[in-house]
Amino acid sequence: MPIPQSSTRRLTSLYIASLGTVAFLALLGQAIVQSMLAQQTQNTRVVEIASRQRMLSWQLREATLALQLDSTQNSAKQIEEIEKIINEWDAADRKVQTAIQKATIFSRSTVIRRQADALAPSHKRIQTAAKALIALEAGQKQPTQTLYYLKEIREAGKEFSDRINELLLSYNQQAQEGIGHLRLVELGLFGLLLLILVLEGILVFRPAVDKLQMALTELEGALSTTQETAKQLAAEQAQSERLLLNILPSPIAQRLKETSDETHCHIADGFGDVTVLFADIVGFTDLSARTSPQQLVSLLNQIFSRFDRLAEQHGLEKIKTIGDAYMVVGGLPHPSNDHVIAVANMAIEMQQAINQFNQDTGEAFSIRIGMNTGAVVAGVIGLRKFIYDLWGDTVNIASRMESHGVAGGIQVTEATYLRLVETHHFEPRGVIEVKGRGQMATYWLKGKKPLQVESQIEACS
Numbered sequence: 001m002p003i004p005q006s007s008t009r010r011l012t013s014l015y016i017a018s019l020g021t022v023a024f025l026a027l028l029g030q031a032i033v034q035s036m037l038a039q040q041t042q043n044t045r046v047v048e049i050a051s052r053q054r055m056l057s058w059q060l061r062e063a064t065l066a067l068q069l070d071s072t073q074n075s076a077k078q079i080e081e082i083e084k085i086i087n088e089w090d091a092a093d094r095k096v097q098t099a100i101q102k103a104t105i106f107s108r109s110t111v112i113r114r115q116a117d118a119l120a121p122s123h124k125r126i127q128t129a130a131k132a133l134i135a136l137e138a139g140q141k142q143p144t145q146t147l148y149y150l151k152e153i154r155e156a157g158k159e160f161s162d163r164i165n166e167l168l169l170s171y172n173q174q175a176q177e178g179i180g181h182l183r184l185v186e187l188g189l190f191g192l193l194l195l196i197l198v199l200e201g202i203l204v205f206r207p208a209v210d211k212l213q214m215a216l217t218e219l220e221g222a223l224s225t226t227q228e229t230a231k232q233l234a235a236e237q238a239q240s241e242r243l244l245l246n247i248l249p250s251p252i253a254q255r256l257k258e259t260s261d262e263t264h265c266h267i268a269d270g271f272g273d274v275t276v277l278f279a280d281i282v283g284f285t286d287l288s289a290r291t292s293p294q295q296l297v298s299l300l301n302q303i304f305s306r307f308d309r310l311a312e313q314h315g316l317e318k319i320k321t322i323g324d325a326y327m328v329v330g331g332l333p334h335p336s337n338d339h340v341i342a343v344a345n346m347a348i349e350m351q352q353a354i355n356q357f358n359q360d361t362g363e364a365f366s367i368r369i370g371m372n373t374g375a376v377v378a379g380v381i382g383l384r385k386f387i388y389d390l391w392g393d394t395v396n397i398a399s400r401m402e403s404h405g406v407a408g409g410i411q412v413t414e415a416t417y418l419r420l421v422e423t424h425h426f427e428p429r430g431v432i433e434v435k436g437r438g439q440m441a442t443y444w445l446k447g448k449k450p451l452q453v454e455s456q457i458e459a460c461s
Helices: 007-069 076-101 109-117 119-138 143-198 202-245 250-258 284-289 293-313 339-361 393-403 414-420 450-460
Strands: 267-282 317-322 325-330 366-380 389-391 410-413 424-434 438-448
Touching: 007 076, 007 119, 007 143, 007 202, 076 119, 119 143, 143 202, 267 293, 267 339, 267 393, 284 293, 293 317, 293 325, 293 339, 317 389, 325 339, 339 366, 339 410, 339 414, 339 438, 366 393, 366 414, 393 410, 410 414, 414 424, 414 438
Parallel strands: 366 410
Antiparallel strands: 267 325, 267 366, 317 325, 366 389, 410 438, 424 438
């Protein structure tokens, strides 16, 4: 007949069984935490490298755009930059594949693995096109093939960036879910900790809780790093966009980015009513013979910077500078009704600005200004070093108005005079002989009529 167990013995057995169960659960919880932490670490590593690849993609597209904009034959620097980016990209790709292979089985690592594998086709296209472009640039340049490979790199780079964005989004979602799961595990482990306290087993489970807290801290840090990387990439993209817009008007830059085929590499638009202004600094050529290059460029930069601010204030489009000559136009690329008034006012303020510059620096510069109103063709031509330029008889006559003018004067054609006679003061110069055009009636612009100017501007608006 079996001997019945005493209540103390039963309680002891129950205590031992409970302690063993809690110890097993504690060890299992630690294993789960370690596995989830390892998975999140690997995912973080994959995303860090993928973010670096996305930055390299932007750098490669900028390098190829620089190569396309450079019309000189010596493009070795751009080619070297492209080779450097491709080599760094290949190294990053190998690191991504190594990090993916180390993913653990306790997490949905297949999501990131599948999206990382999807990067391979666009990576291959970029790599092939870049190497072909490098080989082509090293040999006999062929514009048609060069444009094809540049287009291939940009399209594949855009596809690569889109897939990188999907990878980052999946990681952020999975990381958020992982944090939620780890918090649930934390609550469960905390409950076990209370049980262990009751069973005097706190030393078995406490390390797992500390490990969990460290894991949460590391995951939050990883998320902050990923967000900071995204902000840096956005800032770099905005900087590239600002540089492009500093070269070309916004609508022209957008159209140029959307066209890469050789048969559409030029942009030309006709404008029936614009006003063109040319200005030239009198005596600047003589000054260049007795002034250091650094001082000469510094003076010219100070003067033209003041003119740039005036063009921006009046809503005009600066076209270019040629030596000590300055060209600006009103009425394009966005047509306007008051462009003649705006250009005339800028011409007057340019004379005031050069006088103020002389007072500030002690120099004795003066400028000749010529203006004309009419139709022009505006656009971008060529394959490299793009510039937004104007063509047409209106441009040529405006240039003649400047070259046939006098220091400190603003000479305008009759077409411009008739548009401004109600708003500005003029002095007739009479009929002069204009090179290539014969005799023309011209006028000196003297200033604004304050009362009429205000009413005219209100009517135009």
